[in-house]
Amino acid sequence: MTATVLTAETLIRRYAADIGYVTQQTPATDLAALISQLDTAAPRYEAAGINGHEDLETASSHLDEALNSTDETSRDVFLSRAHELLRPLVWDMTQEYRTAAGD
Numbered sequence: 001m002t003a004t005v006l007t008a009e010t011l012i013r014r015y016a017a018d019i020g021y022v023t024q025q026t027p028a029t030d031l032a033a034l035i036s037q038l039d040t041a042a043p044r045y046e047a048a049g050i051n052g053h054e055d056l057e058t059a060s061s062h063l064d065e066a067l068n069s070t071d072e073t074s075r076d077v078f079l080s081r082a083h084e085l086l087r088p089l090v091w092d093m094t095q096e097y098r099t100a101a102g103d
Contacts (some may be wrong), residue, residue, distance in 0.1 A: 006079050008066065015086050018094035035063045045093055048100050052089045059085040 008031040016034055020027035022041040028034035038060040046053040059082040066078035 006076070006083055008063075008079060011063070011079065011083060011086070015090045018090050021094060022097055031063060031067045035060050035067065038063070045097060048097055050093050050096050050100075052093050055085045055089055056093075 012028055012031065012034055016027035016029070016037070019034065019037045019041050022044050023037045025037060025040075028037050038056050042053040042056040042060070045056065062078045062082035062085070066075045066082065069075040069078060
């Protein structure tokens with residue numbers, strides 16, 4: 001069995017469209033933009049009464065650590081930690097946000 005390599009590009013591909021919807025911006029195309037959009041989206045989810053915004057803030061911090069890491073192993077660990085927080089939340093939170101917005 002081969003392990004799937006989790007990259008910044010993978011996270012961007014999985015989460016940028018949903019986060020971009022909430023921030024009303026074009027989906028992020030790089031890690032710095034995704035971090036910025038997560039930082040914008042978290043308080044919007046909170047204002048809408050959607051649980052999980054704290055985990056998005058933590059994921060953003062992990063992504064920032066990954067972005068600034070000079071060690072590949074550390075980078076991979078931070079990307080994985082961010083993914084573990086984002087995976088169960090982003091799609092569901094965005095669907096709830098869309099419903100609240102009437103979309």
